[in-house]
Amino acid sequence: MKKDTKIIASGRKPEWTRGAVNPAVVRASTVVFDSVSDMKKATAQRHNKTLFYGRRGTTTAFAFQDAMNELEGGVGCALYPSGTAAISGALLSFLQAGDHLLMVDSVYEPTRDLCDGLLSRYGIETTYYDPMIGEGIKALIQPNTKIIYLESPGSITMEVQDVPGICRVAKAHGVMTMLDNTWASPVNLQPFALGIDVSIQAATKYVVGHSDVMLGTATTTAEYWDQLRENSYLLGQCTSPDDLYLALRGLRTLGVRMRQHQSNAMQVAQWLESRSDVDHIRHPAFASCPGHEFFERDYLGANGLFSFVLKQGNAEGIKAMLDGMQHFKIGFSWGGFESLILGHTPEHVAHLRSATSWQAHGPLIRLHIGLEDPEDLIADLDAGLARLAQCN
Structure with a gap:
């Protein structure tokens, strides 16, 4: 099937929909059985989308897991109550004391806080690496290296990694790879075709698409599914069927939403690129973004999230710019229908790094371009940048 058809068809087996268009919301904690024999049969099949106990999921969860597997190309999908829970749950499912x-x-x-805090206390050592290292990551692999974790593009600064190059090195050394694939969503990058072992989504963002649900997923291959599933279960991870229903509903419009986010963002980014006060655009589709060539090679499309760096500005100017915005709202996260804005001083960006240095001297502004008319968003940014300039 073509991508848009698969988005509509995924997770809609008759056993989940029972004749309706959408899978029903099935809430359950306790599942009861007619006999001891039935209980034993369900226990034996508890790993295989069988009603067994609420934390193992209901048909609502099974439908969403099927959909994510079909769209990302995985074999199994573990569900979590947030994207951060998916990251920590996936890492803790495979790491142990003494690992690197x-x-x-x-x-x-x-994720950095998790590594420097909880994982460090558990005796797990973390080494940070340059996102542009590519196959040069071979030099950093130690005998006890268990996982290479990628996020592409990177948070805030948007570097696109050489995913297949890093995966080739990892496989040659028997090291797992995990990718935070939230930016691409399940439709704009096929992680397993590039060699990734575990693909993580903050489904809170583009999958749900309406800024009203916290949800995370970790999709994996047959080799790692049993361990991911069982360790996530032991960590007590489970999700609400009501949230999963909203995720399934949001999923159906993912393709058209992503195309509109991409179109709107390109229009805004091109306008910003033409301004004399903008140093450069950090959008994977632009040549000025580190790793642009990998975006061109590996990705099927973009979205609404990107950053740009100004030639000059200060904290007072950033505050003046953001406080007066009309259409852009100040907020964390992204992926909903609304436009968002965050401003960062060079010092703030620099303190988020330890293996590389941040060279830009002006503020970095991160935008999520929503589904509003781009001309209104451009006018809002124009006025905001004028306010910032008055503080220079």
């Missing part, structure tokens, strides 16, 4: 983790330096800040 290679973590990309441009990673999402809570």
Whole structure:
């Protein structure tokens, strides 16, 4: 099937829909059985989308897991109550005391905090690496290296990694690879075709698409599914069927939403690129973005999230710019229908790195371009940049 058809058809087996268009919301904690024999049969099949106990999931969860497997190309999909829970749950499912983790330096800040805090206390060593290292990562692999973790593009600074190059090295050394694939969503990158072992999504973002659900997924291959599933279960990870229903509903419009986010973002980014006060655009589709060539090679499309760096500005100017925005709202996360904005001083970006240095001298502004009319968003940014300039 073509991508848009697969988005509509995925996770809609008759046993999940029972004749309806959408899978029903099935809530359950306890599942009861007619006989001891039935209980034993369900226990034996508890790994195979069988009603057994609420934490193992209901048909609502099974439908969503099927959909994510079909769209990303995995064999099994573990569900979590947030994207951060998916990251920690996936890492803790495979790491143990004495292991070594290679973590990309441009990673999402809570992931760095997890490595420097909880994982460190558990005796797991983390080495951060340059997101542009590619196959040069071979030099950082130690005898006890268990996982190479990628996030592409990187949070805030948007570096695109050489995913297949890193995966080739990892496989040659018997090292697992995990990818935070949230930016691409399940439709714009096929992680397993590039060699990834575990693909993580903050489904909170583009999958749900309406900024009203916290949800995470970790999809994997047959080789790693049993361990991921059982360890995530032991960690107590489970999700609400109501949230999963909203995720399934959001999923159906993912293709058209992503195309509109991409189109709107390109229009805004091209306008920003033409301004004399903008140093450069950090959008994977632009040549000024590190790793642009890997985006061109590996990705099927973009979305609404990118950053740009100004030639000059200060914290007071960033505050003036953001406080006066009309259509852009100040907020964390992204992936909903609304436009968002965050501003970062060079010092703030620099403190989020340890293996690489941040060279830009002006502020970095991260935008999520929503589904509003781009002309209104451009006018809002134009006025905001004027406010920032007055503080220089």
